[in-house]
Amino acid sequence: MSNTTVAISIVTYNSTHIFKVLDHLRKEFEQDNRFHFFIFDNNSTDTYKEQLKEYENFAKITFYHENNGFGFGHNHNLLIATEDYFLIFNPDIILEKENLLRMLDVMEQDPTISLLAPKVLNPDGSVQHLMRKRVTVFDYWLRFMPFKFIKTMFAKRLETYECRNVPDDRNIEIRMVSGCFMLIRGTDFKEIKGFDERYFMYFEDTDLCLELEKRNKKVVYTPFSSVVHYYERGSHKNSKLFKIFLKSMYKYFNKWGWKLF
DSSP, X not given: OTTOOEEEEEEESSOTTHHHXXXXXXXXXXXXXXXXXXXXXXXXXXXXXXXXXXXXXXXXXXXXXXXXXXXXXXXXXXXXXXSSEEEEEOTTEEXXXXXXXXXXXXXXXXXXXXXXXXXXXXXXXXXXXXOBSXXXXXXXXXXXXXXXXXXXXXXXXXXXXXXXXXXXXXXXXXXXXXXXXXXEEHHHHHHTTSSOTTOSSSSHHHHHHHHHHHTXXXXXXXXXXXXXXXXXXXXXXXXXXXXXXXXXXXXXHHHHOOOOO
């Protein structure tokens, strides 16, 4: 990647895993000045913020006075950034440097790729199926359905919706990937003006992918790089987060068109 530079953006709000994540990132990247870290704190607790300040010699940290959401924080970090690539990075991701270097090589070798996403793993090594072929009301209803026999009836549909059959031996173009880890060209992120801040949380990653698709820019999945994601599926467990999820879903379908099935 020669002298290619990367702005790594992390947005946090009392995130459970971030200090373990930052300790690991510091060990992997501290001696490499091609990688620049930007943390945006969405008004976490005072105790949390004090602990976060211990990393100010490693990352530029913004302590914001209110919580305006995921996209707002990343836009604040990245829309004025000057690095070649931007990395949208969840505070619950464990990344080995060599995996990011491989992704940067892919981007450098193929300038037609706008956004690249890796294989996302659980801590036990199993795959998280976070990519999407389509977004419909029915598919989301299936995901949240507690009755296993209904999910069994529509197993093939869920399999295609979650892109469970993607090849493991080559890079492939994909429609929508998870915002937990996205490597995007800085110029392309700025061209679409970053994330749509009308989404407080949820759907902003899907929206960003479709904005790129609308401009004929490629979103690609690579199975040759991976990250570990401490995925907690908050909207499945927390009623407040589920309400935020539903509001974002409403905004998404209002923008892109209601597709029931």
